[in-house]
Amino acid sequence: MRQLQLVLLLLVLCGYMSSSALLAQNSGQNRGRASAPSPKPQPPAPPLESPDLTNLPSLSPIATKAQSAVVNLVVTRIVEKNETQKPPEPVSPFGPEYELNPPPGTKLVLQGSGFIYDPAGYVISNNHLVEGAIDIKVNFDDGREKKAEIVGRDPKTDLALLKLSDPGSYPYMSLGDSDQIKIGDWLVAIGNPFGLEHTVTVGILSARGRAIGAGPYDDFLQTDASINPGSSGGPLLSLKGEVVGVNAKIVSRGTGISFAIPSKLVAKIVDQLKTKGYVERGWLGVYIQAITLDMAQTFGLDKAEGALLADVFPDSPAFRAGLKHGDVVLTFDGRSVKEFGDLSAFVADSPPGQEVKVAILRDKKQMDLTVTVARMEDDPSLVLAAGGSLDLGLTLKPLAQATAKELGVTAGLLVENVANDSKAKAAGLATRDIILEVDRKEVASIEEYLKALRGHDKKTPALFWVRRGERTVFIAVNLK
Numbered sequence: 382m383r384q385l386q387l388v389l390l391l392l393v394l395c396g397y398m399s400s401s402a403l404l405a406q407n408s409g410q411n412r413g414r415a416s417a418p419s420p421k422p423q424p425p426a427p428p429l430e431s432p433d434l435t436n437l438p439s440l441s442p443i444a445t446k447a448q449s450a451v452v453n454l455v456v457t458r459i460v461e462k463n464e465t466q467k468p469p470e471p472v473s474p475f476g477p478e479y480e481l482n483p484p485p486g487t488k489l490v491l492q493g494s495g496f497i498y499d500p501a502g503y504v505i506s507n508n509h510l511v512e513g514a515i516d517i518k519v520n521f522d523d524g525r526e527k528k529a530e531i532v533g534r535d536p537k538t539d540l541a542l543l544k545l546s547d548p549g550s551y552p553y554m555s556l557g558d559s560d561q562i563k564i565g566d567w568l569v570a571i572g573n574p575f576g577l578e579h580t581v582t583v584g585i586l587s588a589r590g591r592a593i594g595a596g597p598y599d600d601f602l603q604t605d606a607s608i609n610p611g612s613s614g615g616p617l618l619s620l621k622g623e624v625v626g627v628n629a630k631i632v633s634r635g636t637g638i639s640f641a642i643p644s645k646l647v648a649k650i651v652d653q654l655k656t657k658g659y660v661e662r663g664w665l666g667v668y669i670q671a672i673t674l675d676m677a678q679t680f681g682l683d684k685a686e687g688a689l690l691a692d693v694f695p696d697s698p699a700f701r702a703g704l705k706h707g708d709v710v711l712t713f714d715g716r717s718v719k720e721f722g723d724l725s726a727f728v729a730d731s732p733p734g735q736e737v738k739v740a741i742l743r744d745k746k747q748m749d750l751t752v753t754v755a756r757m758e759d760d761p762s763l764v765l766a767a768g769g770s771l772d773l774g775l776t777l778k779p780l781a782q783a784t785a786k787e788l789g790v791t792a793g794l795l796v797e798n799v800a801n802d803s804k805a806k807a808a809g810l811a812t813r814d815i816i817l818e819v820d821r822k823e824v825a826s827i828e829e830y831l832k833a834l835r836g837h838d839k840k841t842p843a844l845f846w847v848r849r850g851e852r853t854v855f856i857a858v859n860l861k
Contacts, residue, residue: 438620440569440581440583440620442622443569443618443620443622444569444571444581446622447496447554447569447571447616447618447622448522448571448579449521449522449523449552450496450497450498450551450552450553450554451494451495451496451522451554451571451572451579451615451616452494452495452496452497452504452519452520452521453492453493453494453519453520453573453576453578453579454492454493454494454495454504454506454510454511454517454518454519454520454529454573454614455490455491455492455517455518455519455520456490456491456492456493456510456511456514456516456517456518457488457489457490457491457514457515457516457517458488458489458491458512458513458514458515459486459487459488459489459513459515459800459801459802460484460485460486460487460488460489486801491510492573492576492611493506493507493510493572493573493611493612493613493614494506494571494572494573494611494612494613494614494615494628495519495543495614495615496554496571496614496615496616496624497545497551497552497553497554498553498554498555498556498624498651499553500550500551500552500553501544501548501550501551502544502545502547502548502549502551503532503542503543503544503545503651503655504519504529504542504543504544504545505540505541505542505543505614505627505647505651506540506541506543506613506614506627507539507540507541507613507614507627507629508534508535508536508538508539508540508541509539509613510541510613510614511531511534511541511543512534512536512541513800514531515800515802515803516528517529517530517531517543519543519545520578522578522579527545527546527547528545528546528547529543529544529545529546530543530544530546530772531543531772532544532654532655532658533653533654533655533657533658533659533660534654534659535650535654535659535660536596537596537597537598537660538596538598538642538646538650538660539596539629539642540627540642540647540650540651540654541614541654542651542654542655554616554618554622554623554624555623555624556623556624556644556647556648557619557621557623557624557625557644558623558625558644558645559589559602559625559626559643559644559645559646560643560645561619561625562586562602562619562625563586564585564586564587564588564589565585565586566585566586566619566620567583567584567585567619567620568583568584568585568586568604568606568617568618568619568625568626569581569582569583569606569617569618569619569620570582570583570584570604570606570607570608570612570615570616570617570618570628570639571615571616571618572608572611572612572613572614572615572628573611573612573615574607574608574609574610574611574612575609575610575611576611577611580612582606582607582608583606584604584605584606584607584637585604585605585606586602586603586604587603587604587605587637587638588602588603589601589602589603589643590720591603591640592720592722593630593640597722597725598646598722598725598726598729599722600642600643600646600722600726601629601630601640601641601642601643602617602625602626602640602641602642602643603638603639603640604617604626604639604640604641605637605638605639606639607637607639608628608631608639609631610631612628612631612639613628613629614627614628614629615627615628616628617641623644624644624647625641625643625644626641626642626643626644626647627641627642627644627647628640628641629641629642649730657827657828657831658827658831659827661733661756661757662728662729662730662756662757663728663729663730663731663732663733663735663754663755663756663757664697664698664728664733664754664755664756664757665697665698665699665724665728665752665754665755666693666694666697666698666699666700666755667690667691667692667693667694667697667699667704668690668691668692668693669688669689669690669691669710669721669724669725670688670689670691670721671685671688671689671720671721672685672686672687672688672689672709672721673685676689680709680742680745681742681745682709682742686711686717686718686719686720687709687710687711687718687721687742688709688710688718688721688723688724689707689708689709689721690704690705690706690707690708690709690710691706692706693705693706697755698752698753698754698755699752701752701753702739702750702751702752702753703750704739704741704750704752705743707743708741708742708743709741709742709743710724710739710740710741711740711741711742711747712738712739712740713727713728713737713739713740714727714731714737714738714739715738728754729757731754732754733754733755733756734753734754734755735753735754736751736752736753736754737751737752737753737754738750738751739751739752772804773803773804773805773808773810773858773860774799774800774801774802774803774804774805774806775796775798775799775800775803775805775810776796776797776798776799776800777794777795777796777797777816777827777830778794778795778797779792779794779795779825779826779827780792780793780794780795780815780825788815788848790815790817790848791823791825792817792823792824792825793815793816793817793824793825793848794815794816794824794825794826794827794830795813795814795815796810796811796812796813796814796815796816797812798812799811799812804858804859804860805858807859808842808845808856808857808858808859809856810845810847810856810858811849813849814847814848814849815847815848815849816830816845816846816847817846817847817848817853818844818845818846819833819834819837819843819844819845819846820833820836820837820843820844821844821846834860837860839860839861840861842857842858842859842860843857843858843860844856844857844858845857845858
């Protein structure tokens with residue numbers, strides 16, 4: 382019994398000692414914590430620094446240099462026919478006046494843009510803006526206003542060349558090389574959207590080589606630079622300050638989808654408009670269509686490239702060269718035909734009379750032929766707007782040989798249309814008239830017609846000899 386009590390006492394003492402040691406340990410730890418110094422307050426976090434934007438390039442030098450060469454055009458024209466429908470998309474940015482559907486004879490005042498590209502006062506703009514114009518005013522950024530006359534128009538590319546009536550040396554902009562700009566490159570557009578003169582916008586080149594159904598030679602640059610009604614004819618600039626395009630089309634239901642005529646094409650067209658007043662193009666005499674992937678397999682092609690000849694005109698350059706429907710044109714004058722529209726552009730660029738090598742695919746075999754390019758006689762670009770006193774308001778076309786023979790004449794120019802409120806209308810010229818002579822000189826081509834007018838003393842009327850029905854008449858046309 383005594384032994385048991387002794388054991389219990391020892392257990393109690395061990396438990397007490399263990400508890401005391403644990404309490405002492407905890408107490409020491411607590412004393413250590415209490416004696417530790419308090420942490421110092423942390424300073425507040427510094428504010429986030431804004432990025433340095435001062436090194437971003439400014440477009441101000443480009444815009445400032447270009448402003449004096451960009452002009453606002455105010456065009457007055459007469460409605461020739463019922464314009465009861467809005468133009469299809471992509472639309473030409475005429476502005477709201479165009480969509481009012483005015484009756485024939487209504488006088489419209491339209492606003493658009495242009496730019497001087499030659500110090501002598503030559504202005505590039507769009508054909509759709511100045512077509513049918515009876516008056517063109519040019520407003521400069523410094524408030525000056527001058528008149529301009531049409532030198533020439535090309536409906537197929539929607540380009541027009543004007544000339545300021547006052548002689549002088551004007552600030553101008555250089556045409557750059559549109560082939561050098563790449564997708565994603567920055568572009569600057571300047572124009573007069575909604576009459577807001579000299580508006581500058583910026584964007585990038587979104588795509589190139591766009592065919593939008595505007596004409597047979599579509600090759601548009603697509604940009605997301607803001608372009609609106611009234612911007613037509615304004616320049617599209619590279620960061621070098623060179624004109625790489627002429628703003629021409631917009632998609633009214635789209636945002637950031639606009640189209641410009643590439644400067645490489647512009648340079649070719651305005652050179653001809655400046656020297657001739659119209660554009661002379663080569664002609665092959667074929668209908669063409671695109672090659673689909675399924676067609677490519679049928680014709681034995683690895684890729685859907687080339688231009689398929691859907692038809693060949695009888696007695697045409699293509700017919701005489703041996704081309705047939707079903708042929709696929711692979712190259713023209715050594716240039717590869719990737720898209721079917723390439724062939725149209727290559728032929729149009731070829732001077733009439735030039736012999737050209739053409740590589741075709743026929744029955745899955747490649748052949749080489751030689752074709753002699755002819756002149757496109759029925760080209761609507763022969764609509765005459767020769768500028769100033771030479772712009773009589775006539776739409777002319779060289780008379781076909783068969784028609785001339787039937788009428789018993791050697792050659793002449795067929796009057797397809799006479800504009801209202803024009804000098805030709807006032808003189809008495811009418812649709813279906815055939816102009817045989819100007820100032821007793823035979824005119825068998827537009828070039829001969831223009832040459833005769835340019836050589837005429839404008840102080841006196843020009844004498845036209847005209848075939849009208851079964852008889853011929855003389856008509857005096859005032860050029861002033």
